Amino acid sequence: MQLEKAILATITTNANKVTAGGSIFICETKEEMDKVAANLEAILDGISHALSDELYIIVKH
């Protein structure tokens, strides 16, 4: 089976929103979260999707 989409990383400013599993990046501020997400997007060749103001996921499409 070939996965067409996959969550490559999770970036959040609220550690309570995520549990273990996958790559999780916890940031202090929204600005830091944007910066980390931008870097991860470029490195992982994925797209940064916002699920809420404090939670981004990087998805490989």
Place this chain on the structure above:
Amino acid sequence: MNEYTFPILFGVVIGTIARIIMLKTDYRQYPTYLHGKIIHLALGFIAAGLGSVAVPAIMEKEFTAITFLTIAASQFREVRNMERNTLSEMDSYELVPRGNTYIEGIAVAFESRNYLVIFTALITTLAYLVWNVYIAVIVTIGAYIIIRKFMSGSTLGDIVDIEHAEVSFEGAGLYVDNIYIMNIGLPARQKEIMKYGMGFILTPKTFDVRSTIANLGQRQAILHDVSVSLGVFRDSGTPALVPLIKRDLDDGRIGVFILPQDKDVEKAMNVISSVPVLENAIRMPSESKAAHKE
């Protein structure tokens, strides 16, 4: 030299010219200049030869010679495979790929045009042998008209109404008019999209067209042609900056989101209007038996 020499020569020349006319390198830049063209011109010459020789063969009651046409058919099917393989290989290197449906359409066109060459060579040689060179010239003009007709399929402008629409964000959701396109999380990426993005709404003119423009291959063809003609604001490793088309499930309209380097609205609408309607994408639900039942 015998009585067949000039008719055969006439058929071969007209057939080859027909192939040259049909071998138009346009904005798609395919076949690429010179080498790609030589392959197709050589095959066109062979096709013209086969078509021309078939008529004298029948007149001499050499009916088995016709079987050569079946060999030609299998050879031209190979042309189709060759085109499909080449274009599929190249497609992975495109910033906005053509898609398999578009590639299949191009491959079918290359095969069918060789048959048109055989047909042209055959009827012009026949006219020359049965009547004379003047009638053959008239038949050539008729063949040219037929070729032009077969070459030009319909375009999107014939089947949809195209209008420019605003690109906007609701939270992280990107919209073209009221059609949701995708979720863009990063504010920096959202700014780029607002700066470079353009949106268009394609409204189907009939119920049948809804299915045609819903076809994923047809949608990819639109994105590819627009990106080729207007440039694209993206690079490898920037998957967020990808042109996309999404469908309004309520009424079958599609929202086209593009990132052109040339942000000329009129030009973009003309390009979308000129995108060919792919044969493989055409659906006619109104022609089904169920649709005709009261």
